[in-house]
Amino acid sequence: MKKTESFLLIWLLVAFFGCSYNGQKNKVDVLIIGGGASGSMAGIQSARMGAKTLIVEEGPWLGGMLTSAGVSAIDGNYHLYSGLWEEFRQRLYDYYGGPDSVKTGWVSNVLFEPSVGEKLIREMAFAESNLEVVFNSKLDTLKRTDHGWLAAFVGENGSFIIEAEVVIDGTELGDVAKMVGIPYDIGMDSRYDTGEEIAPDESNDIIQDMTYVVILQDYGEGTDKTIARPENYDPTPFFCTCAGKCDPDTISRILWPCDKMIEYGRLPNNKYMINWPIYGNDYYLNVIELPPAERKKAYEKAKWYTRCYLYYLQTELGFNYLGIAENEFPTEDGFPLIPYHRESRRIKGLVRFTVNDLARPFDQEFPLYRTGIAVGDYPIDHHHAAYPDQSKVPDLHFYPVPSFSVPLGTLIPQDVKDFIVAEKSISVTNIVNGATRLQPVCILLGQAAGTLAALSANNQITPAEVSVREVQTHLLQAGAYLMPYRDVIPDDPYWLDVQKIGATGLIRGEGKNIGWTNVTLFHPDSVMTIEAIKPGINEMAPEIDIIDFEDNNILSVKDGLDIAIELAEYLKHKSLKMDIDEQVKQWWTQLNFGTFDPDSQITRAQMAVLLNRIADPFALEVDMKGRFVHKLSSDN
Known part of the structure; x- marks a missing residue:
């Protein structure tokens, strides 16, 4: 980055828009536009790493789909105890009692x-001294300079300008990415463009259904909280x-008993x-x-549809004692601040x-x-049942994938x-968005973006x-997974070893x-075999011939030690002056691996x-792209 300042542009923007928010200096290292699931966590992580960070959120809340959209x-990721997702979850546990x-x-x-x-x-956000948050402020312009960005906002207390080194788009629909001219896709990709056999032949602009939660x-049996009958109410869709x-x-769908269905999203209290x-x-x-005004009108249609559904639940299914929760959202009608978007622009x-x-x-x-920087374990989950022409939608419901x-x-x-782009606008295909759009993944994407x-x-x-x-090193230090290995958790003393070796591909x-x-x-307790380690060694260090260590397909502790030493010598970036045998014995004791026996079978x-x-x-x-860059030694 160059440090040459565009004084004229700064002066013109400041003169037009004003020069402060709450009387504070308008220069930050990292500016995050959008305080959703990703944006909030990006701000927290960036601030923890010493960067002066600002989140500007268009509404009055942080959390996006987690909170403002009501998808709580x-x-x-229940078994992937990763980073800020795990920290947030622990705070929920502490608040509610476990x-x-x-x-x-x-x-x-x-x-x-x-x-x-x-x-x-x-x-979490307000605890960070390097992080400030400004609410109820909308981005007006964003311009590139020689040293970063100048952003002009219109807030509830007037206009203000922000000068930033780096900008993160944390909006729900990737609006900032569009503003600065980043190419993007919307809708389904052609299989011929992505190589995905389950994608349609031709691309289209069909996105996932949205929901106004x-x-x-x-309010108790005998209480009638039935809302007024919505205009043009039609019960048949329900x-x-x-x-x-x-x-x-x-x-073609499984139908749940009505009493079971209503318990689907039961919350505390x-x-x-x-x-x-x-x-x-x-x-x-x-x-x-759509421009903002037209979006707002369209959202009213989705909100009307949810009112119709609520009226159906109350009048046709007997749930009239369930009414809109009071004081849950700072809105006049008690509905969430924003709708739940499952899909947005996807940058290139x-x-x-x-x-x-x-x-x-x-x-x-x-x-x-x-x-890898953010892990997830949810299926490919696409919601397309509300799309008018189902013949154009491939069947992607819970397509099986691993974590x-x-x-x-x-x-x-x-x-x-x-x-940097976070939330649901990252560079994934339409199909993959069905898994990466979930809340824990977006939280972790935000943590990575902030890093x-x-x-x-x-x-x-x-x-x-x-x-x-x-x-990746900073994410590991923050307790975030790189590899989605469910059977080795951060409490395990060798978690860091497994994460790092997993991210090299030496053990898969x-x-x-x-x-x-x-x-x-x-499979940490399974035996290590030549068959399992050979592909990774061949890619990283093809000159190493691990057949030299083969008595049978299963490696011994001594074989594993010899491979590690030879790899260290090949990479030539690690001092081997330590007493290896003595050090390994100490590790065996510290990690509860049992008695050190060079001839015993070695586990993964x-x-x-x-x-x-x-x-x-x-x-x-x-x-x-994950390719090794061999710059560890002048001899290599």
Whole structure:
């Protein structure tokens, strides 16, 4: 980055828009536009890394879909205790009284009141001395300068200008990315463009259904909280919302008993999230390219549809004692501040994450898994039931995939410098968006975006120039997973070893889809075989012939130690002056591996420890496509 200031442009913008918010200086390292699930966490992480950070949010709340949209039932990542997602979850546990206290509905293991979620996220944000948040302020202009960006906002207290080194788009629909001219896609991709066999032949502009959620409260049997009959109310779209009200043979969906259905999104304190996908309040609208005024009008249609559904629940199904929750949202009608968008613009980034990369990460031309920064384990979940012409929509309902890790390059646009994209506008295909759009993934994408932005600003380089391994190292230090290995958690003493070795590909996990559960398993206690380690060694260090260590297919501790030492010598970036045998014995004791026996079979976890601590292959840099960059030694 250059430090030459565009004084004339600054002077003109300041003269026109004003020069302060709350009397504070308008220069920051990292500016985040949009305080949603990603934006909030990006701000927290950036500030923790020492960057002066500002979040500007158009509304009065932080949290986006988690809070402002009312989608307060977390989908996925229950067994992936990663980073800021885990920190937020622990705050929910502390607030409500433990894990069981938020298992109130059956759609999720973590449910909470949106107002409580916002309170906790706000507390996390306001605890950071390097982070400021400005609410109720809308971006007016954003202009590139020689040293970063100038952003002009219109807020409730007037206009203000912000000068920033790096900008993060944390909006719900990628509006800032469009404003600065970043190319993007909307809708379904052609299989011939993405190589995804399950994609349609031709691209189209069909996006996922949106939902205007409503939070209800149980006012007690005998209480009638029925709302006024909505204008043009028609009950027929909702007849099959639960069992017993229509002929199940005429539809292809499982129908739940009505009493079971209503418990789907039950929240603590006898509240209910109404976000029901089966002939419920999903609604098709594609507002992405509409101007704000037209979007607002369109949102009223989705809100009207949810009112109709609520009226149906109250009058046809007998849930009239459930009424709109009071004091849940700072809105006149008690509805959420914003609708729930499942899909937005998707930028054209340095890499595009396809379902092939997600489903078979170790079999692709480019090993994007080595650049992973945010993990997820939810299925490919697309909502298209409300689209008028179903013949144009391929069947993507819960397409089976393993757990996954999103590549860093999806956050960085191809041609616009000092700019990062998060939330649902990252560089993924339409199909993959069905998994990466979920709340924990967006939280973790925000954490990664904040890490990348802080490193970019602190080091005075563009996001694309930041070291992949440096981003990953900071995420690991913050307790965030790089690899989605469910069977090795941060409490395990060798978690860091497994994460680092997993991100090199030297030892590879096994991906599985088990019903609704998607996992990738490291199998830490299984024996290490030559067959399992050979592909990774061949890619990183093809000169090493591990057949030399073969007595049989299973490696011994001594074999594993010899491989680690030879790899360290090959990479030539790790001093081996230590007494290796004595050090390994200490590790065995510290990690509860049992008695050190060189002739015993070595487990995969033990092998990860030896490789990481002796050879440190994670220090070998990779580019944004996951390819090794051999710059460790002048001799290499």
